[in-house]
Amino acid sequence: MPALLLLAIKVILTVTVVLLTVAYCVYAERKVIGHMQQRPGPQFVGWRGLLQSPADVLKLIIKEDIVPTKADKFIHFIAPVLCLVPAVLALAPIPFNKSGSLLIADINIGVLYILAVSELGIFGIILAGWGSNSKYSLMGAMRSAAQMVSYEVALGLSLVGVFMMSGSMSMVEISKAQSGSVWYILPQFLGFFVYCVAAVAETNRTPFDLPEAETELVAGFHVEYSGMKFAFFFLAEYTNMIVVSSIAATCFLGGASGWLLPPLVWYLIKVYAFLFIFFWLRATFPRYRYDQLMEIGWKFLIPLALANVVITALIKAYI
Amino acid sequence: MCPAKVMPEKRRVKIHMGPQHPSTHGVLHLVLTLHGERISKVECEVGFLHRGMEKIAENLQYQQFLPYPERLDYLSGLVHPMALCLTVEKMMDIEVPKRAAYIRVILAELSRIASHLLWLATHALDIGAMTVFMYAFREREAILNIFEMVTGGRMTFNYFRFGGCKQDVPAGFVERVNQFIYDFPSRMQDYETLLTNNRIWLLRTRDIGHLSAEDAINYGVTGSTLRGSGVDYDVRKEFPYSCYEEFDVEVPLSDRCDTYGRYLVRLEEMRQSLRIIKQACQNLPEGDIIADDPRVKLPKKEEAFNNMETMIRYCCSVMEGFSPPAGETYMSVEAPKGELGYYLVSDGSPKPYRLKIRVPSLLNLAPLDLMSRGHLIADIVAIIGTLDIVLGDVDK
Numbered sequence: 001m002p003a004l005l006l007l008a009i010k011v012i013l014t015v016t017v018v019l020l021t022v023a024y025c026v027y028a029e030r031k032v033i034g035h036m037q038q039r040p041g042p043q044f045v046g047w048r049g050l051l052q053s054p055a056d057v058l059k060l061i062i063k064e065d066i067v068p069t070k071a072d073k074f075i076h077f078i079a080p081v082l083c084l085v086p087a088v089l090a091l092a093p094i095p096f097n098k099s100g101s102l103l104i105a106d107i108n109i110g111v112l113y114i115l116a117v118s119e120l121g122i123f124g125i126i127l128a129g130w131g132s133n134s135k136y137s138l139m140g141a142m143r144s145a146a147q148m149v150s151y152e153v154a155l156g157l158s159l160v161g162v163f164m165m166s167g168s169m170s171m172v173e174i175s176k177a178q179s180g181s182v183w184y185i186l187p188q189f190l191g192f193f194v195y196c197v198a199a200v201a202e203t204n205r206t207p208f209d210l211p212e213a214e215t216e217l218v219a220g221f222h223v224e225y226s227g228m229k230f231a232f233f234f235l236a237e238y239t240n241m242i243v244v245s246s247i248a249a250t251c252f253l254g255g256a257s258g259w260l261l262p263p264l265v266w267y268l269i270k271v272y273a274f275l276f277i278f279f280w281l282r283a284t285f286p287r288y289r290y291d292q293l294m295e296i297g298w299k300f301l302i303p304l305a306l307a308n309v310v311i312t313a314l315i316k317a318y319i
Numbered sequence: 320m321c322p323a324k325v326m327p328e329k330r331r332v333k334i335h336m337g338p339q340h341p342s343t344h345g346v347l348h349l350v351l352t353l354h355g356e357r358i359s360k361v362e363c364e365v366g367f368l369h370r371g372m373e374k375i376a377e378n379l380q381y382q383q384f385l386p387y388p389e390r391l392d393y394l395s396g397l398v399h400p401m402a403l404c405l406t407v408e409k410m411m412d413i414e415v416p417k418r419a420a421y422i423r424v425i426l427a428e429l430s431r432i433a434s435h436l437l438w439l440a441t442h443a444l445d446i447g448a449m450t451v452f453m454y455a456f457r458e459r460e461a462i463l464n465i466f467e468m469v470t471g472g473r474m475t476f477n478y479f480r481f482g483g484c485k486q487d488v489p490a491g492f493v494e495r496v497n498q499f500i501y502d503f504p505s506r507m508q509d510y511e512t513l514l515t516n517n518r519i520w521l522l523r524t525r526d527i528g529h530l531s532a533e534d535a536i537n538y539g540v541t542g543s544t545l546r547g548s549g550v551d552y553d554v555r556k557e558f559p560y561s562c563y564e565e566f567d568v569e570v571p572l573s574d575r576c577d578t579y580g581r582y583l584v585r586l587e588e589m590r591q592s593l594r595i596i597k598q599a600c601q602n603l604p605e606g607d608i609i610a611d612d613p614r615v616k617l618p619k620k621e622e623a624f625n626n627m628e629t630m631i632r633y634c635c636s637v638m639e640g641f642s643p644p645a646g647e648t649y650m651s652v653e654a655p656k657g658e659l660g661y662y663l664v665s666d667g668s669p670k671p672y673r674l675k676i677r678v679p680s681l682l683n684l685a686p687l688d689l690m691s692r693g694h695l696i697a698d699i700v701a702i703i704g705t706l707d708i709v710l711g712d713v714d715k
Contacts, residue, residue, distance in 0.1 A: 037453035135334050139356065139696070206447060207519055216697050218340065286519045287447025289697045290356065 010104050014091055022238040023053040029279045036283040063227035068133060071224065075131030080225065080232035083124025087239035090118040094246045095172050095255060096267050103172065110171040111163070111247065115156055118202075118243055121236055122148045125221050128233070132224035140220025143210045143290050150297030151201040157305035158194035161312040162251045175255025183254040190308040192252045194301050196277075199244040201293065203237060205278055207285035208293055245274035331359065338367050342445045342700040345710030349687075349699070356695045361688040365681070368714035376674040380640035381407055381481065384671070389475045391678060392712040395434035397426045397466070398654045400479045405560055406650040406661040407481050410643045413615060416607040419483035420562045425496065425599045426469065426478070427561075427652075428592040432503075433462040434655035434707075435543075435589050439510060442582070442704035446523050451513050458506050465495050481641075482616060483609030493600050500597050507589065514582075524579040528690040528702040531576055538689075539682040542657025543588060544706060547581030549574040554653035561652075565602075566595045578705040585707075614641040640669035656680050656707055680712035 027042065027049070034041025042049030067076055093110035095103045107113050122144060129141020162184050163169055166177035178184055185192050201208040210220075217223070222233045249255065249270035258266030288296070332353045337343040346367035352360035372391060376384045388399035401423055408415060415423075440455035463473045469488050470478035478485050514520045530540070535548040545552055553570045555563045571587035573580035609616050613632075617623075623633040645667035651660035657679025664673040683706050691699045 033449075037450050038457060039453060135332060209447070210697075216342065216700050283450050284513070285448065286443065286514075286517065286523055287697070288519055289523060289695060291695065292522050 007104065014104060015088055018088070018091055018239060018242060019235065021242060022235055023057060025238045025241070025275060026056070026234075027053045028275070029282070032276065032279040033283045036280070057231070060227055060231040065227045065229060066224075068224050070133045072131040072133065075127050076224075077229075079124045079128035079131055080229040080236075081124070082127060083121050083236040084232045084239070086117045086120035086124075087236040087243065090114045090243045091239070091246075093171050094243070095175060095250065096264055106170060106172050108173075109169045111159055111169050111174070111251065114243060114247060115152075115159075118240060119148065119152060121240065124233075124236070128225070129221040132221075134224050136217045136219075136223050137221050140210075140217045140223070143217075144204065144221060146290065146294060147201055147204070147208065147210060147297075150294045151198045151301070154194055154297060154301035154305050155198035155202055157302065157309060158191045158198060159247075159251060160305075160309045161188045161191040164309075164312050164316055171250050171255075175250050175257065178254040179257045183252065185252040188252060188308070188312070190304060190311070192248075194305045194308065195248060195252070197296075197301060199248065200278065200281060201297070203240045203244055203278075205237075205241070206282040207288050209287060210290050210293060241275060241278055242271065245271045245278075248274050330354065336699070343703060344441060344708055345713075347684075347703070347708070347710055347713070351696070351699065353696070356697075358691050358694055358696065358699060361691050361699070363684060363687055365684070365710075365713050368710050370715065372715045373674055373676060376671050378670065380669045381643075381671065382637075382640055384674075385480070386475070386477045388676070389477070390711060391676070391715060392434075392654065392656065392659075392680070392709050393474060394437050394709050395430035395655045396472075396475050397430045397470075397478065398652065398659065400477075401427055401561070402650065402652045402654070402659050402661050404479050404481050405652060406648060406663050407643060408610075409650050410646065410648045410663060410665060411481075411612075411614065411641075413482050413610050413612050415483055415561070415610055417562065417604045418487075418606040419608050419610075421599050421603050422469075422484055422488055422608070423479065423561050424563065424566075425596050425603075426466070428595045428599075429462050429465060429496075429499075431592045431655040432589050433459050435585050435592075436462075438585060438655075438704070438707045442701070442707075443510075443514060445700040445704045446520065448513060448517075448520070451510055454506070454509050454513075458503065461499055461502070465492070465499065468492060468495060480609055480615065482612055483607070487608045493603065496596060496600050500593055500600070503593060504590070507586065511586070515586075521579065523697075523701060524582060524705075525575075525577060527578045527694065527698050528705055529576050530686055530690050534686060534689060538686045540657070540686060542653070542655070542679055542683065542707075543585045544581055544657065544683050546571065547573050547584045547705075548576045554651050554658050558651065560650070563595075566598050568595050578701055581705045642667055642669045651677065654679055656709065656712060657683055676715060678712045678715060680706075680708040680710075681715075684708050684713055 030052070031041040031049070042052035045051040045055045067073060092104045093107045093113055125144045126141045129137040129139075129144070132138075162174060165184060165187065166174045168174060168177070204210070222230055225233065249267060253270045256263035256267040334351045334353055336349040336351055338346040338348045343349065348364040348367065350362040350364065351358055370390070372387060375387060385400055385403065388403050389396035391399050436455040436459045440452040440459075443451035466476060467473050469492060470476040470485075472478075530544070530548050532548045532550050535545050535550060540548075541552070549572055551570055551572055554560075555568070556570055568591050571584050571591060573584045575583075617636055618629045618633050622629045624630070643665045645665055647662070647664040649660060649662045651658050653659075658677065659679055660677035662675040662677065663671055666672040687702065687706065691702050694702070
């Protein structure tokens, strides 16, 4: 019983902390991009705008929930839930510190589990597009599906090299394997590069934010959503960003290992550094077109990831 | 781009883009016929912002109509009244003092830069680059501050008068403009760094929205869009007005005929405008600010308040206006969007008999269907952006 209680506490703690982080991720993004664009960002609600995120959340909660008359009510309702739940589920095997005491579940196929579960989120997007019964939403959903097909393969393949080197798929094992030797970002730089590009595409962020492309499809799949349902998509997007950043920190940047500072702090620094890159990209790049994006995925990233696998295998076998 | 395959009619999807859509630059309504995401037809519906400017002109005296044209192209509000003034001045054979003409040129070229900056900002934002948007607005702000200094307004100015300008430029104007001339080239470098050689920008603009020189001429396209197709036509060079012949300036051209070519042309045009402003500021002559012609020049206020006859003449000028001789005339200027023409028919009364405004945006919008066939939805926002339309101008 105490074990179950401990687990429950861990789950609640992790979810609360991550969702709070998400709220402040939005604030951080607005601040970072604001300063990159020579403007102050949010600054009126609270000290330096620190209460902007709670205010936004409050606004979204009390907003009217609008459902289009011709929408499929059930699908329209279930889609945001389907989007958020897998994103939160994917947090389970992420080791925030070295010993794994903050870990919810040490699954021996941890990374595979994360990839599998977070991909379920795509159903939420497709159903949102379908259930809204709007052409713009549907087009966003179709783009999302196309994007997933193109990038999921590359994302998975880019991590295969890491699995080969560490000999495990467990997040804890992978970070342990790196603590003795170099971080995998050095031997696996090709894999890291492919992973970064694919991760940005997976989370639908600029320059691959086609499913929501606000200047073409207005908001893509969530154009017909308001209030808390809209917030669910928003939360899912940022939670996904944290998840992919965590995988990057664990698989390529040595997990929680570091000098002087406690492991948890090191882990968070790595994750936030990765998140910062997401914000930076958004401030810098225009958006790809959707055929160009598929082209990059199939013609460039997947061959590169495969080459990385082959090279890693050859080195493992002969050296 | 390969053209869309011919598909049975029922497999095609019609989608309405606008009038409430962030990338149609106002209240433009497009009906897109799609096959998948590929566009097979674009129908353009305009007129949501129609205010009947030409008809309003027929019911107002000339000087009463003068504030209206700024509301057409509200992004470069100084150019429209300038064109109207030039038309009426041509009709009445009024010689504008050189100082007034130079001030007009400086303000018109600043307007051009401001308009091109807004084009760059929204064009980049449409394609997804949001930082350029903010940067461009920073520079536009500097220009608007100069406008505010001279005219008191930031969007609608009511500064030009028939025969010259309302008042002289304030002290410190030339210094402010010089400061802008000094700052601007390095700011333009920022945009170039973010866009010109950016791989994604190249992918999104090269070979998008092809418009051949022949098509451009046939559709009556003018301005940077025409020069982006390699046709050397600039009203400032071909039919110089307001002392433009005195400035040393080049007309940038591009043979690419695509969105990227037009992007390069407009960037270069901003530099050339800067050159004109620089020359005009250096050689800004002293003298009157409005032509010494009793038909258009109001007596000074202090004279009018102290002298009965002047008071009566002042009142008559305001109440009755002036009457150009009967006849018709056409005058065009190079507005930031293209050739802006005013065709004026006068029957000798103080009101125009007919005023036809040749707005550049409407004609530049015409080849939209031709340019976007076979492209994807993502491209149509780039093509609307590259045509540089403003809906106040399109709908009149």
